[in-house]
Amino acid sequence: MAEAVIADAARPGPLILGDGLHKVYDNGTEALKDVHLEIAAGEFVSLLGPSGCGKSTLLRMIAGLEQPSNGVLRWWNRPRPPRRADRERIAMVFQEPTLMPWATALGNVRLPLELAGLPEPLIAQRSQEALTLVGLAGFEKSRPRELSGGMQMRVAIARALATEPDLLLMDEPFGALDEFTRNRLDEDLRAIWRERRMTVVFVTHSIYEAVFLSQRVVVMAARPGRVLEQLQVAGEGERGEDFRHAPAFVEACRLLSQSISLAHRSPAGAHS
Ligand SMILES: Nc1ncnc2c1ncn2[C@@H]1O[C@H](COP(=O)(O)OP(=O)(O)OP(=O)(O)O)[C@@H](O)[C@H]1O
Ligand SMILES: [Mg+2]
Incomplete structure (x- = not known):
């Protein structure tokens, strides 16, 4: 038994693990349904989706600010978010x-x-x-x-x-800025991430921003909020202005806009 526990501790697993996450708000809104999400240490992941698909709800859950109605959420393989005194640190940046x-x-x-x-x-x-x-x-x-x-x-x-922070959570931080400023900040954020190698979960409506920044894009859909698919973005190295014209960037944007428009044509997205 003790051996099994030690073996488990030696295999830390993902930094964030969410499984079967469900969120129903008090007014009956089903904000998330059966969401499975794994985030590895050091990863840059974007949550991409239309307004109301539960991106902020999911991010707040990861921050420990919101409880799931159902499902399992683990932080550093533990059942509770770290407290301020813990070594693992979470920071959040809002819109x-x-x-x-x-x-x-x-x-x-x-x-x-x-x-x-x-x-x-x-x-x-x-x-x-x-x-x-x-x-x-x-x-x-x-x-x-x-x-x-x-x-x-x-x-x-x-x-x-x-x-x-070991984990930086960002909820549409550049959503209110003009496109030029946003692009500059995206470039700087990507450079900072490459230097510091903290884990970043970044919420955005913008396909271009998600692809530019991330290693992986998690596409969400609304009513109820759920994960539609995940896309790995090629191009590990430095990404400057040139990356916006690189084949890896263009192809990832094409695939994501295709999957988002398909989602909107599905019955669940028919009201939007
Ligand atoms: N505190 C709350 N009480 C009731 N309903 C809520 C609450 N917060 C969010 N909702 C609802 O849950 C759903 C998901 O909301 P959420 O804010 O997570 O979406 P979002 O993807 O972040 O949207 P946006 O892109 O507009 O920020 C929406 O239908 C929203 O109206
Ligand atoms: Mg939001």
């Missing part, structure tokens, strides 16, 4: 930057580290590093209202990165 308007960019990035009670030299070092990583060195003293939407989002990403 809105959600910055404190009265604090500077640096102050915003420092806050979670101060709340975690880290020693001052470490707070100073990590928050400065994170701001530099997102390209905001020189803007430490700026208030959110003095920054553009894209820069505010960079501060929100720096705030998440400064906590050195």
Whole structure:
């Protein structure tokens, strides 16, 4: 028996494992139905699908902010999401930057580290590093209202990165930005991921964004929210502007738009 337990612990399995996940909200909305999802450590996975297909619900569940009505969810092969004191860390970035308007960019990035009670030299070092990583060195003293939407989002990403998360959850973080800014941030995020190698789960409506960023795209459909299919994107190396014209990119976009339009023609998608 003891041997079996040790053998199990030695095989960590996926970082996130969801099986038979079901979510019915109090008002009767079936937000997710029988979702199976595995995410490996270090992977960059996008959840792609139309409005209302349960992407945010699934992401909030992974964050431990929402309970499944049914099914199994495991974090690092454990039945509960990690607590703040655990070594495994989860950070979340929302669609809105959600910055404190009265604090500077640096102050915003420092806050979670101060709340975690880290020693001052470490707070100073990590928050400065994170701001530099997102390209905001020189803007430490700026208030959110003095920054553009894209820069505010960079501060929100720096705030998440400064906590050195093992798992970064991002819910349409660039959805409100113009296409040029979004593309730039996508490129920078991909470079940061390649440098830090944390696990990222990224929610988006955009096929192009999902393909550009991810190793794997999980396609979801609505009513009820479910996983339709998963696509592995070729091209492990650096992805710059050129990748948007590469055969691997074009082919993945074609396959995904085909599967999404098929989903909309299916009876379950007929109302949209
Ligand atoms: N707290 C809630 N109470 C009741 N219903 C909810 C709640 N949150 C979400 N829903 C419903 O569950 C379904 C899935 O919602 P969810 O927000 O997860 O979708 P989404 O894919 O993130 O959509 P969007 O792309 O618009 O953000 C929708 O029908 C939504 O109306
Ligand atoms: Mg959402």
